[in-house]
Amino acid sequence: xxxxxxxxxxxxxxxxxxxxxxxxxxxxxxxxxxxxxxxxxxxxxxxxxxxxxxxxxxxxxxxxxxxxxxxxxxxxxxxxxxxxxxxxxxxxxxxxxxxxxxxxxxxxxxxxxxxxxxxxxxxxxxxxxx
Numbered sequence: 001x002x003x004x005x006x007x008x009x010x011x012x013x014x015x016x017x018x019x020x021x022x023x024x025x026x027x028x029x030x031x032x033x034x035x036x037x038x039x040x041x042x043x044x045x046x047x048x049x050x051x052x053x054x055x056x057x058x059x060x061x062x063x064x065x066x067x068x069x070x071x072x073x074x075x076x077x078x079x080x081x082x083x084x085x086x087x088x089x090x091x092x093x094x095x096x097x098x099x100x101x102x103x104x105x106x107x108x109x110x111x112x113x114x115x116x117x118x119x120x121x122x123x124x125x126x127x128x129x130x
Contacts (some may be wrong), residue, residue, distance in 0.1 A: 001028075003124040007117045011106075014116050020048030021112055025063030025119045027079055032129070033070040048098025058097050060112070061088050061120035067123060087122045088115075 001009070006028040014024040030037045044066065045050065047059040048050065061084070069079040070083035085095060092110035095102050100110045110118070 003129055006129075007120040010116045010120045011113045014113060019045070020059055021116050021119075022047035022059035022063035022066075024116050025060050025123070026067055028120055029064075029067040029129075030058055030126070031125060032067050035070065037128070038063070054096075054098040054101060055056070056097065058092075058094055058115050058119075059114060060115040061085060061095055064088075064119040064123040068127060071127060083126050084119075084122055087126065089116060091118050 002111050010024040010028045013019040014021060015026055019027060019041070021064070026040040026044050027037050031039055033040070035043070044063055047062045050056040050058065064084050065077075065081045068084060069077045072080060089095050092100060092115055094102075094109060100115060101108045
């Protein structure tokens with residue numbers, strides 16, 4: 001599956017299958033870890049809506065960071081997580097769910113679907129996933 005196909009599938013999981021943003025990102029990147037889709041879905045269940053109140057970090061970004069940590073087995077993860085976060089902020093305009101959902105001109109700064117898509121794409125670009 002190409003990176004774009006992964007991103008499209010993550011959006012589908014988010015919009016049609018009841019996955020939260022973090023679950024959708026980790027599901028399509030599960031093969032980067034030794035965990036199953038179901039284990040990742042359970043582990044990321046609480047990382048939606050900025051950890052349930054729109055105040056915290058976007059769940060899609062958290063999912064990408066979690067996969068980076070599992071992929072690197074914790075070795076050098078901070079460098080990757082920082083780069084993923086900075087790139088996400090550049091593309092989406094913010095990292096907190098509340099800020100991403102701020103409506104201006106009739107639409108949010110970055111929709112959940114775009115956050116999910118961007119998180120998958122950024123993970124792939126940073127981690128060298130084709």
